[in-house]
Amino acid sequence: MLALALALALAASAPAAPPAPGAGVAADAGQAALVAGRAAWADRADPARLDEALARFAEAARLRPDDAAPLLALARAQAFRAEAAPRSAREAWGEVARAAERALRLAAPGFGEVVDGGGEPRAAAAKVDARGAEALYWLALGAMGGARARGMAAVLAVKDEARALMERAAELDERVDGGGPRRALGAWLATLPSAAGGGAAAARAQLERARGLGPDDQRTKVVEAETLAVLLQDRARFEALLGEVVAFDPARAPALAAENQLARRRAEELLARKERLF
Structure with a gap:
């Protein structure tokens, strides 16, 4: 396989x-x-x-x-x-x-x-x-x-x-790519049922860990908003996370400026679609 x-x-x-x-x-x-x-x-x-x-x-x-x-x-x-x-x-x-x-x-x-x-x-x-x-x-x-x-x-x-x-x-x-392994697992587990080892609780734990490993990496917030917040239909959390991404000052993390720029672009796209997501 x-x-x-x-x-x-x-x-x-x-x-x-x-x-x-x-x-x-x-x-x-x-x-x-x-x-x-x-x-x-x-x-x-x-x-x-x-x-x-x-x-x-x-x-x-x-x-x-x-x-x-x-x-x-x-x-x-x-x-x-x-x-x-x-x-x-x-x-x-x-x-x-x-x-x-x-x-x-x-x-x-x-x-x-x-x-x-x-x-x-x-x-x-x-x-x-x-x-x-x-x-x-x-x-x-x-x-x-x-x-x-x-x-x-x-x-x-x-x-x-x-x-x-x-x-x-x-x-x-777990530190690779700003907590990338945890970020990816959080996104993937959000789409799986609890019986298969996924679900909201498992996804949230992975994403929280990813945020702790890469606090200035805005990609994790975008992933959480796009997957977990949408899954739970938590509009307030969705808007809060993406609002933080849009407001983030790229000068705080120069090494991640390009990645955070992409995260901001994605955040703006998601916010523009929120009426269809909720």
Whole structure:
């Protein structure tokens, strides 16, 4: 089943890159590409600079095939692209999953062995230690993001596998991406019944933890408003959370300015739709 989930997540992504040149030259060029990618990433709110970052991270990953760092950078940048440009989401989430799986196979070879053998997702995730936590997070997020872009049938096909991977990522390092594993689990559990381990109480606990881990990351408030507040039809909570996002001063968290800008845009979109949501 896990292999099927990964196949669905990767279906929309690009073919593998061509082999890298000689080791010495590739290492130097790869490091230069990674540095250039990070410089462009700092300006990711500018679409042209985001494209530059994506290109440079992909180049670095091609030139340094045994290094997880450019793959993780590429996964994160593609995830940002998926949120910033919804029309590209299906392709971008596939690229997130592709880069993350490659990084995870480097960090935890046992994971790949279980996947290739058709093993269960929890068994594969159990082979991952803290070194693979970030890759596991991006893989789970990419799998679910890609599934959502494809439709409900795809979501149903990957939800259990993605949840197992995300739960393991949260166990290993819940701080990744500003409490990202907890934020994702909160969103996903809000859509599941209590009998399946989901429901409002479980979702609320995850989202509260995510807020504690990333207090300046406005994405968690948007997720809570869009999922839990809507589920509970708590209009007051919905408006309060999104009002906080809109009012947040980006200067308080310069490193998250681009992510918080996207969160504000989403908050404004949701507020404009509130009469249809409640």
